[in-house]
Amino acid sequence: MTKKFLAEFFGTYWLVFGGCGSAILAAGVANVGIGWLGVSLAFGLTVLTMAYAVGHISGGHFNPAVTLGLVIGGRHSSSELLPYWAAQVLGATAAAATLYVVFTGMADFQGVGGFASNGFGEASPEKYGMLSALVIEIVLTAFFLIIILGATSKGAPAGFAPIAIGLALTLIHLISIPVTNTSVNPARSTGVALFAEGPALGQLWLFWAAPLAGAAIGAMIWKMMTTDD
Numbered sequence: 001m002t003k004k005f006l007a008e009f010f011g012t013y014w015l016v017f018g019g020c021g022s023a024i025l026a027a028g029v030a031n032v033g034i035g036w037l038g039v040s041l042a043f044g045l046t047v048l049t050m051a052y053a054v055g056h057i058s059g060g061h062f063n064p065a066v067t068l069g070l071v072i073g074g075r076h077s078s079s080e081l082l083p084y085w086a087a088q089v090l091g092a093t094a095a096a097a098t099l100y101v102v103f104t105g106m107a108d109f110q111g112v113g114g115f116a117s118n119g120f121g122e123a124s125p126e127k128y129g130m131l132s133a134l135v136i137e138i139v140l141t142a143f144f145l146i147i148i149l150g151a152t153s154k155g156a157p158a159g160f161a162p163i164a165i166g167l168a169l170t171l172i173h174l175i176s177i178p179v180t181n182t183s184v185n186p187a188r189s190t191g192v193a194l195f196a197e198g199p200a201l202g203q204l205w206l207f208w209a210a211p212l213a214g215a216a217i218g219a220m221i222w223k224m225m226t227t228d229d
Contacts, residue, residue: 004080005087007058011050012091015062016191019043020116021099023181040173043182048166055162063185064088064208069145069215073222075152085187092191100195117192117200118183118207126178133180134210140172141184141214142221149222183207184214 022042026034034042051060059076061067067084070076096115103112114123120133128136150156151164169184176182183189189207193200 001080001083004058005083007054008061008084008087009091009094011054011058011060011062012088012187013095014050015043015046015185016092016095016188017098018046020096020188020192021102023116024099024103036177037174040170040177043173044166044168044170047169048162051162051165058084060162062088062091062187063211064187065141065185065211065215066145066148068212069141069148069219072216072219073145073149075149088187089190092187093194094191096191096195099192111197112195113197114181114200115192115196116181117196117198118181118189119198119200119203120180120206121199121203123199123203124179125181128179130206133206136176136179137183137207137210138214138217140176140182141211142218144168144172144184145215145218146222149219153226180207184211186211 019039019042022034023039027036027039047060047062050062054060059070061070061076061084064085067076067081067088071078071081100112100115103109103115117123120128120130124133147168148161148165151161172184173182176184186208189200189204193204193207
């Protein structure tokens with residue numbers, strides 16, 4: 001269990017440090033910034049690389065919603081749900097703290113601002129409302145779980161699951177960054193919200209409730225489509 005905890009901790013750390021770090025440090029740099037497309041790719045690459053690196057140790061969840069979905073889908077032990085969640089949230093928080101130290105060292109630093117946090121209303125990149133945020137996070141997390149369960153099923157080509165999952169997360173970000181800044185991951189949302197300015201902490205409930213609901217829905221849809229466990 002200790003090895004699994006560490007794998008989930010460092011996997012989630014890398015996801016937040018790489019994904020949110022690209023948004024905080026690299027997306028908005030004048031003339032050379034990577035923009036939303038680059039941030040989307042960064043999130044996908046974090047999952048792809050760490051799934052290959054430590055997926056054989058813990059399963060490579062790096063996301064409380066994924067762990068819940070895999071438990072509901074019969075792929076993971078329910079007794080490990082809370083320890084996995086703890087490792088994921090701690091890893092995300094540690095990564096956010098590291099990014100905070102780096103970001104505040106900028107010469108003309110004037111505040112962390114949104115700090116790549118998720119939000120709706122005024123906290124949404126394009127000012128989408130709460131209903132839009134709920135729907136997009138539920139739908140995209142549900143499909144994320146269907147892809148994960150399908151890519152790791154017995155009938156799928158062996159060894160390619162991290163690629164499919166990483167590309168899925170890239171696509172998810174391409175769709176939803178304008179709406180919520182993309183969560184589909186309560187740990188990712190929690191880590192940066194602890195350091196962000198604005199309403200991130202007050203809106204954090206949605207970025208737990210919607211991804212967890214979406215994960216449960218995705219797992220149940222998968223179970224209806226297949227007998228493969």
